[in-house]
Ligand SMILES: Nc1nc2c(c(=O)[nH]1)N[C@H]1C(S)=C(S)[C@@H](COP(=O)(O)OP(=O)(O)OC[C@H]3O[C@@H](n4cnc5c(=O)[nH]c(N)nc54)[C@H](O)[C@@H]3O)O[C@H]1N2
């Protein structure tokens with residue numbers, strides 16, 4: 001591993017240098033071997049290969065990781081701050097940008113109070129040392145409870161369920177893919193997404209090895225995805241009904257006496273209440289709703305219970321289709337009643353080297369929620385956040401406490417949250433919008449100030465968050481590969497913290513950083529190596545205070561990562577519930593189970609349901625501007641089953657109008673039998689044709705924004721997580737006027 005060039009004012013060295021870095025673009029955290037010439041911005045300057053010696057990914061990489069050089073060199077990627085003057089974004093100096101933020105933020109705070117400033121963190125802030133370590137100081141300095149993130153269009157139900165089951169939202173059991181014989185996977189497509197809430201590069205290889213050792217993989221998905229292709233069985237469920245199917249699976253296991261808790265018995269409470277709840281959900285009662293016949297459900301339950309080492313795993317399709325909390329709870333109930341929680345090949349608890357709350361010394365407070373509520377919809381706080389679906393209400397509804405300013409960090413809520421038209425309206429009405437973001441996109445176009453950070457090649461990295469979900473315990477430090485004059489994002493966030501705290505735009509960032517480090521050091525009872533600052537110091541502290549007694553220097557000395565071995569059983573030390581057991585019958589589960597039971601009495605509709613779709617070469621809303629990832633099959637089409645197409649008069653390639661509860665879009669039809677009848681799919685993160693954005697490649701193939709369709713009121717009740725899957729829609733062909741030839 002070589003290091004960065006020495007000084008930014010000298011012309012960058014044209015000599016090639018190679019570094020081994022963790023890809024920060026998705027949850028798989030692959031090791032990349034990056035070779036760079038110069039500043040990496042000329043064509044051919046950056047070459048990327050999978051690092052064959054990486055302790056976790058062993059050479060695997062996907063097209064996005066391979067395109068990291070294009071991201072670095074993208075001419076549309078911002079490198080200097082922008083301020084909006086007379087409706088137009090102009091480049092300014094960092095001093096001028098911060099002066100603008102300070103002047104206007106303090107005015108909003110003075111006039112409307114601290115609670116009138118909201119913060120939104122997007123997905124990339126979870127893949128970033130600045131986001132992982134310096135957001136909390138910013139929120140504290142802002143002194144607001146108006147905190148939002150992409151989590152409430154995503155995984156919060158899983159974290160909430162884990163919080164009540166195990167005591168901490170970050171104590172999540174992940175599938176031990178390397179050792180299982182039977183994987184029941186609901187609502188995830190890891191062969192395309194590369195896995196989520198399980199850090200696991202090369203899921204294709206892992207599934208193949210399950211099959212090679214005689215095991216099975218069952219995929220429950222309304223779409224025959226690539227993951228379904230790689231499975232031993234595909235069950236095409238009706239969208240939005242996984243919680244019902246899971247109830248019936250638990251019912252069958254208990255009813256047929258297939259439960260076997262093994263050593264878990266002494267660590268689990270609430271099984272009797274679960275028995276009572278699932279009694280109302282025999283497979284025969286749910287079959288019409290789920291579209292899965294009772295015999296299949298019973299067989300799935302028996303096979304799961306009979307397998308030596310089995311695991312149930314649910315993802316986006318289970319967390320964002322209306323009953324995310326109940327579904328996520330039942331996934332782990334199934335893991336418990338089949339004896340597969342916390343055993344090799346089952347659902348296991350990772351033990352990350354740094355920053356994992358459940359490895360901290362001393363007593364830990366059990367998770368609880370609802371400590372405060374949102375102003376307009378009175379939604380409970382979860383993990384100190386409010387649902388992003390209700391952010392427009394907080395901005396647009398007059399009254400005391402109304403949000404007047406928003407700070408976004410690495411997020412594009414105007415495309416990623418439901419009812420985007422209203423989100424756009426809300427963002428357009430703010431007194432102040434400050435965006436820490438490298439692109440001028442559908443959200444940041446509204447910004448008064450945009451503060452870009454360095455590219456992934458221009459910053460060091462350590463995956464503090466995602467190693468907490470890794471299917472193998474590892475640690476890897478990534479050096480910055482290219483020098484930059486773009487300030488590191490942690491410094492930007494600390495400067496904003498200084499401004500928010502009333503210290504003005506010129507606060508001493510290093511002093512603020514010392515204070516953050518003092519607090520981290522105190523909480524772990526350790527001291528960092530001399531001479532370190534910024535994220536390096538914080539990671540050193542967390543490693544020293546972590547369960548393996550590592551230091552930053554130890555990890556830096558291993559360019560391909562430190563292998564800390566396969567997952568090991570961690571019960572009961574991992575638990576921090578009030579009772580010290582796995583609490584299967586926590587009150588929020590039982591209450592929402594009743595909401596689910598009521599749906600059994602409702603008639604099964606015959607309307608179309610819309611689900612989302614990811615593409616291997618996409619990354620939510622923000623990588624459509626890279627030439628290597630655009631075009632080909634990465635298209636924003638409406639997938640429709642042939643029978644539905646015929647019934648509705650839709651033709652392949654022809655335009656269709658999709659009407660949802662909140663709005664409508666027009667998209668080209670793609671007829672395919674991969675989707676179940678009654679189901680249509682559209683990818684999210686498109687609609688790049690709005691004025692004031694800057695993304696030449698993306699704008700050439702804008703696609704449409706699927707989040708114009710879903711309404712922002714149909715939420716997972718306990719967590720307020722949006723329902724972006726299983727959205728009721730109608731689809732009609734758009735008649736193309738026939739041309740009359742005139743002589
Ligand atoms: N290439 C690529 N990779 C990505 C991303 C990306 O945009 N592109 N995004 C990243 C992010 S932020 C995340 S959170 C992860 C998500 O990771 P995954 O959850 O693995 O990805 P999705 O493709 O959303 O998979 C959801 C699946 O659920 C199915 N589904 C929809 N509704 C239902 C339902 O009601 N029941 C069931 N059983 N299935 C349903 C969909 O058909 C789809 O196949 O991917 C990450 N990785």
Ligand SMILES: Nc1nc2c(c(=O)[nH]1)N[C@H]1C(S)=C(S)[C@@H](COP(=O)(O)OP(=O)(O)OC[C@H]3O[C@@H](n4cnc5c(=O)[nH]c(N)nc54)[C@H](O)[C@@H]3O)O[C@H]1N2
Nearest residue numbers: 122123150154410411412413416436439612620621684724
């Ligand atoms: N219909 C539908 N909607 C969905 C989903 C779905 O499956 N269907 N998926 C949901 C999911 S899982 C998620 S996670 C959300 C994502 O929602 P968001 O996080 O709101 O959106 P992203 O598209 O990930 O936008 C990322 C933003 O971060 C910026 N960015 C990139 N790199 C950096 C960086 O290093 N620093 C900073 N500061 N900014 C950076 C990009 O320019 C972009 O503006 O979308 C959700 N919305």
Ligand code: SF4
Nearest residue numbers: 023026029030062065
């Ligand atoms: S799978 Fe994810 S982490 Fe791996 S190279 Fe692709 S984007 Fe990067």
Ligand SMILES: [Mo]
Nearest residue numbers: 123150154155
């Ligand atoms: Mo996500």
